[in-house]
Amino acid sequence: MEKVTSAAAVELRHLDNLWLQVSGTRCNIECRHCFNNSGLHETSFGLMTLEEVNRTIAAAASRGVREIYFTGGEPFLHAQLLEMLACALTIAPTTVLTNGMLISDRIADALAALAIEARYSLEVRVSLDGYTEEMNDAIRGRGVFRLALAGVVRLARRNLLPLITIVRTWDDDDELAMLAAFARVLRDAGCDRPRIKILPALPLGRELTRVAGLQRDERVTTAMLEGFDLDLLMCSNSRLVTDRGVWVCPLLVDQPDARLGTTLDEAASSYELRHQACVTCWRYGTICGNLSALIEGPGIAAAPEAR
Amino acid sequence: MTRFALIGGIYSNWRALETTLSDIARRQVEATFCLGDLGAFGPYPDRVFPLLQQAGVLCLQGNYDNSLAGGLADCQCGYTDPRDNYFARLSYDYTFRNTSPAHKAWLGTLPMSRRLEVNGTRLLLCHGSSRKINEFLWESTSPDGFLRYLLDDADADVLCVTHTGIKWHRDLGGGRHVVNVGALGRPENDGMPRVWYVLLTITDSVQVKFIPIDYDHEALAADMRAERLPGEFIETILSGWWTTCLEVLPQKERARGHF
Numbered sequence: 001m002e003k004v005t006s007a008a009a010v011e012l013r014h015l016d017n018l019w020l021q022v023s024g025t026r027c028n029i030e031c032r033h034c035f036n037n038s039g040l041h042e043t044s045f046g047l048m049t050l051e052e053v054n055r056t057i058a059a060a061a062s063r064g065v066r067e068i069y070f071t072g073g074e075p076f077l078h079a080q081l082l083e084m085l086a087c088a089l090t091i092a093p094t095t096v097l098t099n100g101m102l103i104s105d106r107i108a109d110a111l112a113a114l115a116i117e118a119r120y121s122l123e124v125r126v127s128l129d130g131y132t133e134e135m136n137d138a139i140r141g142r143g144v145f146r147l148a149l150a151g152v153v154r155l156a157r158r159n160l161l162p163l164i165t166i167v168r169t170w171d172d173d174d175e176l177a178m179l180a181a182f183a184r185v186l187r188d189a190g191c192d193r194p195r196i197k198i199l200p201a202l203p204l205g206r207e208l209t210r211v212a213g214l215q216r217d218e219r220v221t222t223a224m225l226e227g228f229d230l231d232l233l234m235c236s237n238s239r240l241v242t243d244r245g246v247w248v249c250p251l252l253v254d255q256p257d258a259r260l261g262t263t264l265d266e267a268a269s270s271y272e273l274r275h276q277a278c279v280t281c282w283r284y285g286t287i288c289g290n291l292s293a294l295i296e297g298p299g300i301a302a303a304p305e306a307r
Numbered sequence: 308m309t310r311f312a313l314i315g316g317i318y319s320n321w322r323a324l325e326t327t328l329s330d331i332a333r334r335q336v337e338a339t340f341c342l343g344d345l346g347a348f349g350p351y352p353d354r355v356f357p358l359l360q361q362a363g364v365l366c367l368q369g370n371y372d373n374s375l376a377g378g379l380a381d382c383q384c385g386y387t388d389p390r391d392n393y394f395a396r397l398s399y400d401y402t403f404r405n406t407s408p409a410h411k412a413w414l415g416t417l418p419m420s421r422r423l424e425v426n427g428t429r430l431l432l433c434h435g436s437s438r439k440i441n442e443f444l445w446e447s448t449s450p451d452g453f454l455r456y457l458l459d460d461a462d463a464d465v466l467c468v469t470h471t472g473i474k475w476h477r478d479l480g481g482g483r484h485v486v487n488v489g490a491l492g493r494p495e496n497d498g499m500p501r502v503w504y505v506l507l508t509i510t511d512s513v514q515v516k517f518i519p520i521d522y523d524h525e526a527l528a529a530d531m532r533a534e535r536l537p538g539e540f541i542e543t544i545l546s547g548w549w550t551t552c553l554e555v556l557p558q559k560e561r562a563r564g565h566f
Contacts, residue, residue: 014456064456067448092450093557121447121558159562176389193566195554196388231439291387291555 008222010235011270016067017238017289018060018092018264019250022048022084023072024243029099029141031129033167035204035277036253038073045073045253046243050080054087056241059264061091068094069288071250076102082110089118095290097165100126100151101144108151112158123290125163125197126152131178131185139169149189156191163290165197197291200284203276204251220273220282232285233278235271239264250288251277309425310335313432313505314364315342315469318492319349319402320544321358322530323502326522327491328362334506340421342469343369343434345414346402347382348493348540350530356410368417369434369470370441374399375406376415385441388554395552397537422463425509428482431463435470444468444487446475447559454485465513467505472496472549473560474503476515484513491520494547496556496564500524501547 024045027038037044048056057068068088075081075096088094103111103124115122128148130136136145155162164186170178179196186194201207230236234249241247245259246267252258252275260267273282281287312331317324331339341364346352359366368376370383382399386392419440420433436442437457454477458466465484473496474489489495489503501519508514524544531541539550548565549556556564 014460016453061452064452066450066453091452093448115558119447120450121445121560123558161558161562163558179389193561195561286387290557 007272007274008220008225009270009272010225010230010233012239012268013230013236015060015063015065015237015239015264015268017069017234018056018065018067019069019071019238019240019288020048020053020056020084021045021072021240021242021250021253022053022070022081023075023078024048026073026077027099028074028077028101029144031127031140031206033129033139033169033201033205033207035202035207035251037205042073047078048241048243050083052243053084056264057088057091063264065092067289068092069250070094070096072097074099074102076107082107082114085111085114085122089114089120089122093120093123094118095123095125095163097125097127098151099140099144100128100148100155100162103151103154105154108154108158108160111155112160115160122160123163124155124160125165125290126155127165127167128152128182129167129169131182139167149186152186153190156193161193161195162191163195163197165199167199167201169201199287200280202251202280202287205254218276218279220278224282228282229285233273233281234288235273235278238288239267249281251281309337309509311507312336312339313342313467313486313488313507314339314491315434315488315504316344316347316369316472316490316492317341317349317355317359318344318347318490319352319355320492320502320527321349321351321354322524322527323491323520323522324355324358327502327504327520328358328364330518330520331504332362336506339364340432340467341366342432342467342488343367343417344371344469344490344492345369346371346375346406348398348536348543349527350534350536352402352406353410356413365421366417367421367432367434368414368419368440371399371402372414372417373419373440375403375411378411383441384552385443386552386555391552391554394537394539398540401534401536426511428465428509428513429463430465430467431461432467434468436468437461437463437466441470443471443555444485445471445473445557445560446477446487448557449477449485451477451479455479455483458483458485465507467507474505474517476517482513484515486515489517493543493549496549496560497547498565499547500545 025038025042030039129139133145240250248258248271423430472490488505506516
């Protein structure tokens with residue numbers, strides 16, 4: 001007998017992950033696959049104030065938050081980012097997602113000092129979408145590769161070991177060769193212990209216009225969640241705070257129905273998985289956390305090149 | 308006074324286990340608990356079972372044990388990096404092939420957690436965390452507020468776990484503690500071949516003491532060579548630096564290591 005396939009609702013089990021869209025959608029570049037359409041003149045979300053951020057961190061701390069993430073736009077466009085990171089690190093391990101272009105020697109020194117002083121880990125996640133200037137800049141914009149790589153190397157030289165985040169724009173069969181190529185380029189540049197996180201391409205924002213032929217009618221159903229580990233879905237353990245309220249997860253920030261309230265308390269309600277991006281999250285899991293999303297298919301048959 | 312020995316992550320390192328059990332035998336403990344993952348990187352998986360059973364060690368199921376008992380396709384370690392998964396697969400397939408059906412069945416009889424109450428102190432022993440068998444509780448990514456939440460949620464004063472392979476202890480005040488007992492199976496990525504276990508003493512307070520174990524790691528490396536286990540695993544046993552299954556390490560723990 002066919003199961004009823006209604007859209008599934010997911011409860012917030014615990015606020016493990018607090019996301020702060022600290023720079024709104026303001027970014028110094030405009031990537032072709034950006035899931036929240038951030039850019040130079042994009043103002044759908046604005047900068048959060050230091051006071052707003054500190055107040056939110058305190059509210060999350062009282063809920064026993066496990067990790068804090070800073071995102072945007074480009075977080076380093078916010079003049080008070082370092083103060084915010086310092087505040088976050090007194091409460092929980094903290095990750096900042098950046099394009100790496102603004103990481104000067106001064107910023108890298110400040111981050112290294114924060115990382116050493118803090119009792120919790122500071123992760124700097126730098127986005128790179130190609131291991132050559134040609135490949136990366138076709139997606140992220142002209143001149144981006146050179147500046148981002150320079151930022152990565154500045155961090156690596158200070159033993160900050162940035163986490164390189166790469167959106168998968170290749171076939172699963174090419175995964176190992178691609179990873180090896182990225183690792184080689186990073187090593188040659190002076191980042192001798194490359195750490196790589198793979199992110200699946202998301203059917204959101206500019207990616208919808210970049211890739212033709214996406215199935216647009218897929219939804220997560222209650223049947224799909226039977227026996228499924230809900231911890232793999234952001235909506236069970238995360239919330240995103242912006243200058244315009246609290247959203248269920250970072251990926252759905254363009255969706256009005258995904259805004260759950262103005263405070264974390266209000267936004268603790270359950271959420272119905274109505275979007276195609278929810279299927280991507282269901283399929284790959286751990287999309288936004290610091291570990292790689294798994295590849296589909298038969299697994300790894302040959303020894304990957306040593307990192 | 309009540310004293311327990313807590314061991315975890317044996318990973319088929321029967322030589323470290325044997326040395327540890329002799330050390331524990333000299334210390335007059337009330338009981339020895341093993342928090343799971345009897346198999347993994349090491350040689351001759353069947354050898355740890357009689358040692359644990361003869362010493363009366365009270366074991367829990369770790370994710371590895373759960374996989375072996377259930378005949379699952381992988382170890383449920385929680386890796387997502389392809390290289391990590393490649394080595395995890397080699398290790399799991401070897402361990403699966405070389406663990407007897409009787410031992411697999413025995414693993415399936417072990418509880419997932421144990422609760423104890425000593426002088427009013429409520430202890431919870433589990434493998435990964437109190438909410439998930441393969442949740443990693445690293446020192447640098449387990450903030451105080453989160454640990455208090457776990458203790459509240461589990462109705463416990465003291466939570467003891469393993470799974471990550473690196474030991475730590477957090478005194479949260481008010482008689483509340485979280486302890487990661489580390490692992491006997493492989494060194495803790497500090498450039499030293501020794502491994503660690505915990506003595507937990509409960510009087511009117513809780514004391515946690517980490518005990519280093521120097522064992523014949525050269526002999527273990529010879530066992531591993533004889534079993535044709537990967538050179539990367541042997542290098543870790545000899546050098547004390549992790550060479551595989553590294554990508555799950557948070558920044559702080561990773562930065563301290565060599566690879």
